[in-house]
Amino acid sequence: MTLTKRIIPCLDVKNGRVVKGLRFKSIKDAGDPVELAKQYSDEGADELIFLDITASEERRETIKNLVRKVASVINIPFTVGGGVNSLEDARNILLNGADKVGINTGAVKNPKILTELMNIFGRQCVVVAIDTKRNYEPKENATILTENGKQFWFEVFIYGGKKGTGIDAIKWAKQAQKLGAGEILLTSIDKDGTKDGYDILLTKEIVNSTSIPVIASGGCGKPDDMVEVFKETNVDAALAASIFHYQTHGVKGVKVHLKDHQIPVRL
Amino acid sequence: MVSVAIFDYGAGNIFSLKNSLEREGATVEVITTFDKPNHYSGLLLPGVGNFDPAIKSIHDNSQIEFKDFVKDNTPVLGICLGMEMFFEKSEEGIERGLNVIDGEVIELPSTMKIPHMGWNNLEIKKPGKILDGVNNNSWVYFVHSFRVKPVSSDVITAESDYGIKVPAVVEKNNFFGTQFHPEKSGKIGSLMIKNFLEECKR
Numbered sequence: 001m002t003l004t005k006r007i008i009p010c011l012d013v014k015n016g017r018v019v020k021g022l023r024f025k026s027i028k029d030a031g032d033p034v035e036l037a038k039q040y041s042d043e044g045a046d047e048l049i050f051l052d053i054t055a056s057e058e059r060r061e062t063i064k065n066l067v068r069k070v071a072s073v074i075n076i077p078f079t080v081g082g083g084v085n086s087l088e089d090a091r092n093i094l095l096n097g098a099d100k101v102g103i104n105t106g107a108v109k110n111p112k113i114l115t116e117l118m119n120i121f122g123r124q125c126v127v128v129a130i131d132t133k134r135n136y137e138p139k140e141n142a143t144i145l146t147e148n149g150k151q152f153w154f155e156v157f158i159y160g161g162k163k164g165t166g167i168d169a170i171k172w173a174k175q176a177q178k179l180g181a182g183e184i185l186l187t188s189i190d191k192d193g194t195k196d197g198y199d200i201l202l203t204k205e206i207v208n209s210t211s212i213p214v215i216a217s218g219g220c221g222k223p224d225d226m227v228e229v230f231k232e233t234n235v236d237a238a239l240a241a242s243i244f245h246y247q248t249h250g251v252k253g254v255k256v257h258l259k260d261h262q263i264p265v266r267l
Numbered sequence: 268m269v270s271v272a273i274f275d276y277g278a279g280n281i282f283s284l285k286n287s288l289e290r291e292g293a294t295v296e297v298i299t300t301f302d303k304p305n306h307y308s309g310l311l312l313p314g315v316g317n318f319d320p321a322i323k324s325i326h327d328n329s330q331i332e333f334k335d336f337v338k339d340n341t342p343v344l345g346i347c348l349g350m351e352m353f354f355e356k357s358e359e360g361i362e363r364g365l366n367v368i369d370g371e372v373i374e375l376p377s378t379m380k381i382p383h384m385g386w387n388n389l390e391i392k393k394p395g396k397i398l399d400g401v402n403n404n405s406w407v408y409f410v411h412s413f414r415v416k417p418v419s420s421d422v423i424t425a426e427s428d429y430g431i432k433v434p435a436v437v438e439k440n441n442f443f444g445t446q447f448h449p450e451k452s453g454k455i456g457s458l459m460i461k462n463f464l465e466e467c468k469r
Contacts, residue, residue, distance in 0.1 A: 002429060003385035004406075041453075046386055046408075072286045077408060077451045097282035099410075099451065121279050122317050122348075124382040124410045182382045211377075213384050236385065266386040266406045 004264045005230050006046040006237035007255055008215060009244045011036060013082075014053045016062050034069045040244065041074040043251040046266060048074065049102065049185070049215075049239060052082035053160070059083060064096050071097025081129050081185070085109075090117055094125055102185055104129040105158040108165055108172070111179055118180030123212075128181035131157045132169035132202065133189035143170040147201060154202060161189050169202075170209050177210050184210060185239070188218035195221025198229040198238065207234050215239050223249060223257040230263045269467050270294040271309040274301075276324040279315025284346070287450040291461045301329040301336040309467030310337060314347025314448055318372070318413075319360030321348060326362075333365050340441040342466045344397075347411055350437065350444025359413055368439050370417035379429060384410045387427045387447075395424035395438045397445065399462045405455045407435070407447040414446065 011018050011033055018031035037048055050070070052063050067080055080093045081102020090101045090113075107114055107128055117126045135155040138144075142153035154169035173184055186206050188199030196219050203216045213236040216229050220240035229238055243249045255265045271288060273281055275297045285295045288311070296307070325333060337343055345353050354364045357372035364372070375381055388404045407427075414433045417423060425436040427446075437444040443463060449456035 003383070003387050003409075006385055068282065071280075071283050075283075075287060075451060075453055075456060077410070077448075094280050095282070097280055097286070099280050099283070119317070120320075122315065123412065124384065125279060125315075183384065211380055212382070213380050236380065 002264070003236075004046070004266045005258070006215075007226070007251060007258070007265065008047045008049055008237050008239045009040045009045050009251060010049045010051060010217070010239050010241045012051050012053055012241065013066065016054075016066055019053070033066060034073055037070045037078070038073045040251055041076050044255055044267065045076060045251045047076055047237070048078040050078065050080045050082075051102070052080065054083070060089070060092055064092055067093055067096040067098050079127055079185075081127065087113065087116055087120070090121075094121055100125050100127045100183065102127040102129045104131060107176065107181075108156060108158050108167065111175065114176055114179040114181050118182070123180055123182035126181050127183045127185050128173075128176040129185040129187065130169055130173060130176075130206075131161050131187045131189055133157060135164070139166070139168075142168040143205070145201065145205065154205070157189060161192075170205055173206050173210050177212050181212060183212055184214045186214055186216060191219030192217075194219050195242070197221070197225040200229065200232045203229060203233045203235050213237065223254045226254065226258060227261045227263060230258070231261075268292065268294055269308045269464050270296070270306070271311060271464070271467060272296045272298045272307045273311045273313055274325065275299050275313070276316045276321040278317070278320060278324075279313070281313045281315065284311060284313050284450045287457060287460050288464070291457065291464050293464050293467075299324070299328055301325070301331040301333060305336050305339070305341060307341065309342045309344065309463065312343065312345040312349030312352055314349050316348055317359060318348065318351065318357045319362045322352060322360070322362040322364065325365075334367065337441065342441045342443065342463065344463045345442070345444040346448055346450070347446060350446060351413055351415055353437070353442055353444055354415055354417070357413060367442050368417055368422055368437065368444075369419065370415060372413050373416050374413055375411070375429075375433075376431065382410055382412045383429065387429070389425045389427060389435055390432075391425045393424050395436060396466050397436055397438065397443050397459050397462050398424055399465075400458055401455060407445075407449070407452040407456060409447045411446060415444070
């Protein structure tokens with residue numbers, strides 16, 4: 001056996017509460033992140049990711065409390081991201097019980113933070129989160145790709161997908177690896193929320209351009225989408241949020257489905 | 268009630284390890300120096316940080332040597348980096364290791380994705396105290412870029428298959444090491460933590 005493919009539920013958290021999935025009935029309205037974390041961990045999730053979208057003065061204290069509570073009820077690895085802009089933000093997360101810290105905007109604006117984090121905490125703690133979408137405007141030096149006869153490149157976005165940076169995502173992924181990132185959380189803005197499947201082209205490009213683990217994110221609407229991303233690319237992990245919020249697609253059910261399709265998973 | 272200490276190199280998540288020990292009924296103290304009476308039934312070297320800074324944090328903050336601190340056969344569990352520190356040296360740094368098990372620490376082959384991160388099976392080679400009640404092929408969580416290479420393969424009680432065999436559990440006298448993270452390895456990891464604490468109670 002080699003390493004299994006990792007299945008990672010993602011929880012968006014605001015002010016200490018889960019906010020994504022509100023439109024789904026069942027358990028998810030204003031869910032308690034600690035309860036959900038425990039449930040997913042017990043169901044066989046390989047890892048958890050929390051994206052904190054709190055934007056208040058007390059955010060550091062809120063995250064700290066959340067991280068501590070989650071760490072005390074689960075025994076699988078977990079990553080916390082969202083709003084990490086400084087070494088202090090990262091330290092606050094890692095020293096209170098998270099195993100890895102996800103950085104997006106903070107790393108784009110100050111790339112050397114990746115190196116500083118690697119030197120203090122080790123590469124395995126440093127997850128660079130890359131949000132990207134297709135840009136059809138020609139750009140010099142960008143990695144030009146073709147799909148359905150159209151040319152484009154992948155642009156890095158920051159501030160939760162709100163602001164384009166003009167940075168080429170493939171180049172940024174390589175640079176982030178070189179600087180100290182130990183893993184890439186790759187989110188396709190084009191696919192996010194579509195439930196149309198992962199961005200296979202994007203995932204393939206990033207996986208083939210780097211040698212650190214990559215987590216595919218954005219677009220997962222059903223277990224077959226995970227089968228596809230694992231069959232079509234050499235990605236290491238798949239993240240999903242909404243499919244786990246339906247009782248019909250529990251973590252275990254998804255993993256059984258993957259196993260039935262010859263994807264190596266931990267069951 | 269069993270009382271154990273975690274040595275904190277100051278570089279990462281030891282909260283989860285502390286929690287996993289407390290869940291199994293241990294009292295846990297976090298220490299940053301060996302210059303104090305060893306009234307603990309066990310010691311843990313956690314698996315977070317880098318080789319040189321971790322070794323230095325031990326040497327710089329302690330007059331008393333690690334070997335002297337545990338000379339009354341205090342059981343020691345080294346996790347990941349903590350286990351790597353048991354050996355003479357590591358390709359991750361230039362500092363000397365704690366040198367309680369003969370051998371060295373070498374980089375994983377560059378043909379793999381590094382850091383090597385995820386769940387893999389244990390192939391149990393022989394019975395061991397940490398592995399008591401653990402089934403062959405159990406899943407455990409690894410995250411590392413280096414592996415140990417003991418001089419004597421006798422100390423290896425379990426391996427994992429990455430295409431190459433990687434020592435996953437080592438045991439020598441009072442020294443126990445896991446390359447994976449038992450505190451992150453679900454129920455089976457908790458069992459190993461419990462086994463270590465049983466050893467501490469002896």
